[in-house]
Amino acid sequence: MSASSRTNAAGIAQLRKxxxxxxxxxxxxxxxxxxxxxxxxxxxxxxxxxxxxxxxxDPGLFADFLPVPEAHGSAVxxxxxxxxxxxxxxxxTSALLRERGLTVVTTPVTEFEKLEGGVTCxxxxxxx
Numbered sequence: 161m162s163a164s165s166r167t168n169a170a171g172i173a174q175l176r177k178x179x180x181x182x183x184x185x186x187x188x189x190x191x192x193x194x195x196x197x198x199x200x201x202x203x204x205x206x207x208x209x210x211x212x213x214x215x216x217x218d219p220g221l222f223a224d225f226l227p228v229p230e231a232h233g234s235a236v237x238x239x240x241x242x243x244x245x246x247x248x249x250x251x252x253t254s255a256l257l258r259e260r261g262l263t264v265v266t267t268p269v270t271e272f273e274k275l276e277g278g279v280t281c282x283x284x285x286x287x288x
Contacts, residue, residue, distance in 0.1 A: 190217040198235060198280040201225075204262060205238045210253070228253040235278035239265070245279050 176186040194200035194215045201211030201222075209222040212234040219225040228234055233253025236244040244257060248266040257264050269278055 187221075189221060192217055195276040199276045199278070201234050202236050202280055203238070204236060204244055204257065204260075205241045208260075210234060210236060210257075226256075228256065232273055232278065235280045237279050237283045245283070247273065247278055249273060 172186065172188055179186055189197060191197050191200065200215035201209050203209050204226075208224045208226050210226045210228050210233070211219065212231040213219060213227045215231060215234060216225075219227070228250070229252040230250040232247040233250030233256075236246045236257070238244055242261070243263040243265065245265045245267060246254060246257075248268045249270060250266075254264045254266055267279065269282065272278060272282065
């Protein structure tokens, strides 16, 4: 959970109240360098958090943080345990993730990226 211009302490408290009784922890992450949390970092299927370092307030908050070489490489959506979808505008990050054993599907989202949008903003995950 991130405190930002779009999320305040009351919102975080409401989420914590609903999730903690179910056994889920809510961890507050500061977001001052990006529009929202997933503009600066996301997680790949093994739980590694990937992010463009200059958009992340405190990479040390994450046990397994992998800095990526392009800002648009910070937004990935896990499709299954070995596949992610991400921007075609981050070829070095795509190669880095492939080297880590992931199948990477890229798509052009340039117009959305002009306003800090990306595949994370354009995706809704449905789970079985």
